[in-house]
Amino acid sequence: MQITAPAPILYLPENLWFLFNRPGRELIIKVLGIEGKTLNLELGGEKFQARIAGAINPEDFKVGENIKVKVLQTGNPVVLQVISGEKISSDLKILYLISQVGKREGEQKFHVKEELNLLSTLLTDLFVKKDKKTKSLEEGIKELLGDKVKSSALVYQEDKLFIPFLFNDERSWGYVELGPPQERKGKVKLFYLKFYGEYLGLVECFISYDEREILLELYFYNQEAYELAKKEYKNLKDLFILNQIQFIIKLYLEESLPGYILEKQV
Structure with missing residues (x-):
């Protein structure tokens, strides 16, 4: 049974x-x-509150009485069926409850998904060829990373180029590493992206290729983000449709160690 809650929802x-x-x-x-x-x-x-719904009225209750309820549906909201009282009816007598714990869990999932979409958009922008000619190196970086990036910079180190960036939300950040092609797991590594989101946590992205396919490897360090990414796999894959090239996406869950986010990946 699926029941929709009325508004407003009050907390348990x-x-x-x-x-x-x-x-x-x-x-x-x-x-x-x-x-x-x-x-x-x-x-x-x-003490807490509940909203009345179904075939039930405020007049069916009395202040000070004890009512017997049965949990009909869990989650957000919790749905209770009133199973005590003088009036007997085949219609459902419903109360709605919701906990702030459940509310925060729902909000957390929403923000994780939002940042996952942000990461997907960034990766897509890195592959899309832009027709517009840029006037400066700064504009070129902005164009490369997309319009969701608030600021970025260039850092040269040995034979590699690093592009640290900050998103418009001023909470999500990361960097792109570009350098000479290197062999990695039997493929040629194109570039590396380290991304950190307030809710998504740390994600590492490796782009590599061989003669047959391009491989995108995503390493998640947040269990919730990893589980959601698996559910959103098809949407992720649809964002990386490249002409006449097979694109493979692989997702991994990694252990998060103190200080690892500060390490430079080679």
């Missing part, structure tokens, strides 16, 4: 969240107050 205390994470569980909750379609409730000494 974090320390009660575990009580509502199993469908079918029955609980006894005390009604402390009634404010329109909102019930003020108490469970285990913790």
Whole structure:
């Protein structure tokens, strides 16, 4: 059963969240107050609120009474079915709850996906050939990295060129390493990109090729980002359609070690 919650959604205390994470569980909750379609409730000494929905009205409740509910649906929102009361009906009597824990988890996932799209766009921009002629080296870098980059610079070191950059959100950053082609895992390494996002965490990208294909390897150091990237694999792949060239994308989850983000990859 899929039920859509009405707005607004009100919060459940974090320390009660575990009580509502199993469908079918029955609980006894005390009604402390009634404010329109909102019930003020108490469970285990913790106060919270719920929204009334379904075939149920505020008049069906009394201040001070204990009501029996069953967890009908977990997640955001938690859906409770009222299974006590004088009136018996085949219609569902529904209460909606949501925890700030669940809210933050949803927001976290949204931001991770947003930064994953940002990284994908950056990688695409590095491959797309621009027809417009640039007037300066600075404009050329800006064009290479795309319009989502706020600032960038050039750093020369030995036989390599580094382009550190900062995105418009001023929280995501990274650098591109360009240098002579090198052999890596039986292929020729084209360039290396290190990216860090506030929510995505650290991601390392290697671009290499052989006579048959171009290979993009993405190394994630954040479990959530890695799991989401696997789900978004098709969308990632669709961004890298190159004419007459097979493009392979491989995703890896790596262990995050202290200080590793400061290391230079060779």
